[in-house]
Amino acid sequence: MRRLALGIGLVIVLTAPAWVWNPYHLHTLIMAGIFAVLALSLNLLLGYTGQLSLGHAAFFGIGAYATALLSVKLEWSPWLGLLAAIVLPGVAGYVIGRLALKLRGAYFVLLTISFAGCVSLVSVNWMDLTNGPLGIPGVPPVEIALPGLAAWSLRTKSAYYYLVLAAVILAYLLCLALIRSRVGRALVALRENETLAASVGIDATHYLVLAAVASAAMAGFAGGLYAHYTRFVSPEVFLFTYTVTMVIMVVAGGKGTLAGPVVGAVLFTVLPEALRELTSYQWQMLLYGVLLIAVLFFMPEGIVPGLRRRWRPS
Amino acid sequence: MTLEARDLTVRFGGVAALTGVSFAVAPGTVTSLIGPNGAGKTTAFNVITGFQRPTQGTVHHDGLAITGWRPHRIAARGLVRTFQKTSLFPGLTVRENVLTGLHLRGRVGVTAALLARGRVRDEERQLGVEADRVMDFVGLGTRRGEAAAALSYGEQRLLELAVGLAAGPRLLLLDEPASGMTASEKMAVAALIGRIREHGITVFLVEHDMRLVMGISDRVLVLNYGRLIADGDPATVQRDPEVIRAYLGAGAHAHP
Numbered sequence: 390m391r392r393l394a395l396g397i398g399l400v401i402v403l404t405a406p407a408w409v410w411n412p413y414h415l416h417t418l419i420m421a422g423i424f425a426v427l428a429l430s431l432n433l434l435l436g437y438t439g440q441l442s443l444g445h446a447a448f449f450g451i452g453a454y455a456t457a458l459l460s461v462k463l464e465w466s467p468w469l470g471l472l473a474a475i476v477l478p479g480v481a482g483y484v485i486g487r488l489a490l491k492l493r494g495a496y497f498v499l500l501t502i503s504f505a506g507c508v509s510l511v512s513v514n515w516m517d518l519t520n521g522p523l524g525i526p527g528v529p530p531v532e533i534a535l536p537g538l539a540a541w542s543l544r545t546k547s548a549y550y551y552l553v554l555a556a557v558i559l560a561y562l563l564c565l566a567l568i569r570s571r572v573g574r575a576l577v578a579l580r581e582n583e584t585l586a587a588s589v590g591i592d593a594t595h596y597l598v599l600a601a602v603a604s605a606a607m608a609g610f611a612g613g614l615y616a617h618y619t620r621f622v623s624p625e626v627f628l629f630t631y632t633v634t635m636v637i638m639v640v641a642g643g644k645g646t647l648a649g650p651v652v653g654a655v656l657f658t659v660l661p662e663a664l665r666e667l668t669s670y671q672w673q674m675l676l677y678g679v680l681l682i683a684v685l686f687f688m689p690e691g692i693v694p695g696l697r698r699r700w701r702p703s
Numbered sequence: 704m705t706l707e708a709r710d711l712t713v714r715f716g717g718v719a720a721l722t723g724v725s726f727a728v729a730p731g732t733v734t735s736l737i738g739p740n741g742a743g744k745t746t747a748f749n750v751i752t753g754f755q756r757p758t759q760g761t762v763h764h765d766g767l768a769i770t771g772w773r774p775h776r777i778a779a780r781g782l783v784r785t786f787q788k789t790s791l792f793p794g795l796t797v798r799e800n801v802l803t804g805l806h807l808r809g810r811v812g813v814t815a816a817l818l819a820r821g822r823v824r825d826e827e828r829q830l831g832v833e834a835d836r837v838m839d840f841v842g843l844g845t846r847r848g849e850a851a852a853a854l855s856y857g858e859q860r861l862l863e864l865a866v867g868l869a870a871g872p873r874l875l876l877l878d879e880p881a882s883g884m885t886a887s888e889k890m891a892v893a894a895l896i897g898r899i900r901e902h903g904i905t906v907f908l909v910e911h912d913m914r915l916v917m918g919i920s921d922r923v924l925v926l927n928y929g930r931l932i933a934d935g936d937p938a939t940v941q942r943d944p945e946v947i948r949a950y951l952g953a954g955a956h957a958h959p
Contacts, residue, residue, distance in 0.1 A: 571806060
């Protein structure tokens, strides 16, 4: 039964570009995938390690700018750019993790907000590097070059759909591998009781830094994909709204679960668009808010744990 | 001596929690630290396990100065503590709690977690076997799938012991492991402490219950107002006039 449902789900996901004929709908699905990677990354910190990063858009933005600048100004291959979109945010995550040595809870939140604020200001004001508010147009698409064949650049939406889908699966598997090991247990131990964790030999700083680096690198990769997909990067990538959206996806989907952020990302990317088509603008935002509150009211631990509890009553 | 504290002083502003306290814990013994509330017992534990830096004085373990080390490093050396207030990983099951306690027995890092799943599987299997042994040892074998927060108070205290034992201590520091327990639960804890010692683990105990302390200790240290006022075998300490004045006479039974 479960296998059948999984199989059907897989077929639907894999064939989507064939029957989602409206390009805007396909665009929405691609954005849902990019947000799924972001939500998975935020979940590593918020859901497993128990620290809320309200500056996650910064890692996303650094990733987007890194690959945009390298591939536009230095004409690097987008693949190398995407690599930089993993490494540079990872380094930023390392710095945040080290600075958070003794900062937890509200102080960690403030640290990440300030960090995002700084990076955003840099992107607006360092005109020589970033073009300021004008942004960087003409980011090249990702190319796949197979030996003996002409390079195939991913300009079509359906090609990007598969690229992003692969990224979501990769991010999911990375989180799964980390969580189902001693490393994952150490992260959860920090969330559950940091003092006890230390007294059984878990080095809080080491694991917090590790979670921050992994989370930032993953968010940066999502930013890189976004840059090559939209072909344009501007300071908008640092908008606080992005961070808030990620938090909503993780919390409403089910923080501390692997499926939760993915479900949250798809639902809360598709839902506003669906509401837009069904109703007018005023009603769209109102309904969105009401639905969000309803989800949190009826399933405060999130959609995925909530449904699990209902389907498998113990 | 496995553990040696020399001239420990801890001041919080103008208040002295410990003043020039020196003592030693011999390997293979059960040593108890007693004293009225606020005598500085938990502060002494905090200093030994790295949760509190002493204003003055040193802590040596097997001849090595560990003063000021961070708690996780001290734990890795084999000094593991439990806490006065119930301290667990509340959202996890009994088994997951113990598995988390086994952290130091594992070797898998990020690279292995991502790239060597075979090693992860082997390690998880070994740790699983070890976790089962620890849960059976403390008598929680039948509760392994239960959420820690759903256990009874007595069971939670046993689980704390299990988590501490999982960390592989050479010296186990127990901060009031039997507080708030019923008489029969206390007897079970006393028996458990005896069995822990039989496994070659040195036990250092802070406890209020006099009968428990006198029954299982080889040696008793008495703190009062941050000063060590007695140090000897249970019978001698019980007869010490200063101890009777400071502690046994005044409210020894006020704490259940």
